[in-house]
Amino acid sequence: MNNKYILEIRQGIGGDEAIFFLQDLKKMYLKFFQKKKINYKLLLNLEKEIIIEIEKNFYDNFIFNESGIHRVQRVPKNENQGRIHTSTCSIFIIKNTNNKNFIINNNDLKIETCKSSGSGGQHVNTTNSAVKITHLPTKIFVECSDERSQFLNKSKAIKILIFRINNYIKDKNNLELNLNRKNTIFKSERSKKIRTYNFPNNKIINHINNKNYFQLNKIIDGDLDIIFKN
Structure with missing residues (x-):
């Protein structure tokens, strides 16, 4: 039985501050997974997009109530x-429904390489290690640059690409799910609000149950049980 899920975090509105908030959310979730001994794998670790594979051995609340817009005020x-300033990030959680029998035709792929940018020291800028792979029939693409070698970036990009194509095939006839995903990921400023993180008042507003939590510092440090168990 497949109990694996994909957690996507993407930059919303707010420019650089939204990018900083995305990294805060990534750290919050990873610390939560570590505290709860939840198995996870960081598949994509980019400046504006994070993809984490997780196992569903914890609360259904997390699976069903995290998808949407997380807003920060600071x-x-x-x-x-x-x-x-107010900035946002979008979060989407979906079951990893990869079809093991699915095969990608190499002729359908466009593979591009370029020099990586960002953290990683001098080495990361000396080789064409970043990879962008486009599946031409669906126009779905993945960019990966967080590994030091082109081989590792390509392997990771292929895995994520297969996941996205599988979900595209599965969902293409399900209009409601497609619209929900489109609103969540690509139109984040119009999507359902999940939480507001108000740093000046050390307060989190949970829009799911309309409760306020004045323990922002603990929650952002991975103590999500404060919300999930109340």
């Missing part, structure tokens, strides 16, 4: 006038 580090 003063950015580069804000000189002390103004509070």
Whole structure:
């Protein structure tokens, strides 16, 4: 029985602050998984997109109540006038329904390489290690640059590409699911709000149950049980 799920975190509105918030959310979830001894695998670790494979051996609340928009309200580090900014990230959780019999035709793939950018020291900029793979029939593509070698980036990109194509095939006749996913991932400013993280007041507003939690620092540090068990 397949009990694996895919957790996607993507930058929403808010520019650089949304990117910083995305990294905060990634750390929050990874710390939660570690505390609860939940098996996970970081499949994609980009500046504007995170993909984590997780096993469903925990609360159904997490699976069904995290997908949507997570909003942050705080003063950015580069804000000189002390103004509070609002930024968002979108989260989508879906069952990993990879079809083991599915085979990608190499002729349907366009593989591009380029120099990686970002953290990683000098080595990461000396080779064409970043990979972008496009599945031409569906126009679905994956970019991967978080590994140091082109081989590892290509292997990871292929795995994610197969997952996305499988879900595309599965969902293409399900209009409602497609619309929900499109709204969640690609139109994040219009999607359902899940939580607001208000740093000035150390408060989290959970829009699912309309409750306020004045323990933001603990929750953002991975103590999500404060929300899930209340």
